[in-house]
Amino acid sequence: MAEKPKLHYFNGRGRMETIRWLLAAAGVEFEEELFETREEFEKLIQGGTLMYEQVPMVEIDGMNLVETRAILRYIAAKYDLYGRNLKEQAWIDMYVEGLKDLSDMIMYFPLSLPEEKEMNLAYILERATTRFFPVYEKALRDHGQNFLVGNQLSWADIQLLEVILMAEECKPSVLSGFPLLQEFKARISHIPTINKFLQPGSQRKPPLDEESMETVKNIFKFEHGMFLKNMGTIVAEY
Ligand SMILES: N[C@@H](CCC(=O)N[C@@H](CS)C(=O)NCC(=O)O)C(=O)O
Numbered sequence: 001m002a003e004k005p006k007l008h009y010f011n012g013r014g015r016m017e018t019i020r021w022l023l024a025a026a027g028v029e030f031e032e033e034l035f036e037t038r039e040e041f042e043k044l045i046q047g048g049t050l051m052y053e054q055v056p057m058v059e060i061d062g063m064n065l066v067e068t069r070a071i072l073r074y075i076a077a078k079y080d081l082y083g084r085n086l087k088e089q090a091w092i093d094m095y096v097e098g099l100k101d102l103s104d105m106i107m108y109f110p111l112s113l114p115e116e117k118e119m120n121l122a123y124i125l126e127r128a129t130t131r132f133f134p135v136y137e138k139a140l141r142d143h144g145q146n147f148l149v150g151n152q153l154s155w156a157d158i159q160l161l162e163v164i165l166m167a168e169e170c171k172p173s174v175l176s177g178f179p180l181l182q183e184f185k186a187r188i189s190h191i192p193t194i195n196k197f198l199q200p201g202s203q204r205k206p207p208l209d210e211e212s213m214e215t216v217k218n219i220f221k222f223e224h225g226m227f228l229k230n231m232g233t234i235v236a237e238y
Pocket of ligand 1: 220
């Protein structure tokens with residue numbers, strides 16, 4: 001029997017969470033090696049398995065895979081979640097890259113400077129409801145199918161559900177103007193592998209609280225103002 005993939009990351013969502021979602025939705029069991037301190041992370045770096053001295057890293061099929069998008073593409077292709085042809089792959093790519101822009105904003109939001117929190121949250125919700133969610137609502141309306149691409153479950157559907165749930169953590173009513181996304185959320189959440197991942201006790205991670213935020217800042221040596229450095233789109237709004 002093939003070995004279970006092993007995920008190396010800190011004990012939180014971050015860039016690894018979409019990888020967890022994809023594996024879980026594919027019904028793949030995985031192990032996690034979760035570090036909690038800077039020292040543990042440095043030990044991992046010294047082990048020489050991190051190509052760019054960065055995580056996420058996933059041990060899978062005899063490889064030490066790094067770079068989030070490379071890992072996701074490998075898993076999506078391996079478990080038949082990446083379309084049936086190049087065109088479907090291109091559609092999936094367009095959807096997941098847009099979703100990444102939105103989820104990056106939400107992921108970095110806790111790093112906002114206190115005086116900018118309200119403004120950044122308003123910006124995220126505005127972008128979610130006027131730029132990103134209308135695209136997926138329209139796609140579902142136009143083709144009338146249950147999934148975003150090719151009438152079968154793909155990486156795009158899984159990442160859309162993940163991001164919908166993240167956005168709802170920012171504002172529970174964020175889907176109020178999107179009836180088809182509400183149905184989509186209910187439908188995809190009921191897929192047995194996904195439903196299992198959504199249950200308490202699964203390997204899905206909770207949003208970062210203040211204390212774990214400090215841990216993350218220490219592990220990765222985050223600097224003041226990092227939110228702005230990473231969020232090109234937000235800087236452009238200033
Ligand atoms: N392009 C990489 C970026 C990875 C990255 O920035 N990882 C952070 C943790 S989420 C890290 O390892 N930071 C430590 C460092 O850059 O020294 C990816 O998408 O995987």
